[in-house]
Amino acid sequence: MVIRDFYTEVLHISDEELIEKLLAKTSIRHIPKGELLVREGERVKNIDFLWDGILRGFFVDANGKEITDCIGVQRGSPAVSWFREDAVSTINIEALEDSTVISIPLGEAMEMVNQNVSLLYVYNRLLQFALEFHWELKAVIHQYSAQQKYLWFLSRYPGLITRVKKKYVASFLGMSPVTLSRVRKELLETGRLEGDADSIPYSLMQDGRDGGINKSSNRHIFTW
Secondary structure (H helix, E strand, O other): OHHHHHHHHHOOOOOHHHHHHHHHHOEEEEEOOOOEEEOOOOEOOEEEEEEEOOEEEEEEOOOOOEEEEEEEOOOOOEEOOOOOOOOEOOOEEEEOOOEEEEEEEHHHHHHHHHHOHHHHHHHHHHHHHHHHHHHHHHHHHHHOOHHHHHHHHHHHOOOHHHOOOHHHHHHHOOOOHHHHHHHHHHHHHOOOOEOOOOEOOHHHHHHOOOOOOOOOOOOOOOOO
16 A cells, blocks of 8 residues: 555556556565665665655765765655666665665666656656756755755754754755854854754744745655
8 A cells, every 4th residue: 555655646646557567566665774775886776765764865975974965854755876777876875764665676667667658757757856956955055154054954854853963964064063053053042943843933934034045845856
């Protein structure tokens, strides 16, 4: 039932014959907290979609430091670094909570995409959303102040700050943990955040005094 719900309610596929073909090739995988779904340097074998939990994509820089490149929490977020069978992953994908993914073999999935117009539409839509979010994130990282970055994160990922380590959030936003701590303290002291969950006061969200955060809907599809 979970897999069928994924195809009908998340990907919005209505063709029953197509759904049955997909069900025959799809499995559910459970990833314990702290384990890797994808390992850097290994061949990409599956297309995985997040069903529940939290995933983090990260790579290791020349100094051995982990850099958080993306965080996935939205149901339906694809956790895949490449769409080619001969490619190896350039990133690690880790479960930050016990997580569940919907998994389909990459080769079989792409073969079906090439043969079915409905799946090609879904594939193109996922790529479109991923590209939109990619450029939004680039603008945030390179054009926003530290406070604006954090307010954007709280708006884009409501409640996530209480579920993941702050160092991952800081790395994702391109700042040090020390800077993030300072920003949170400043925002709390000035009343622009409320409570332990760092919620943005409703009045600020309404009148636009939220530091210039992006108020687009939280519909992004997340890739690696």
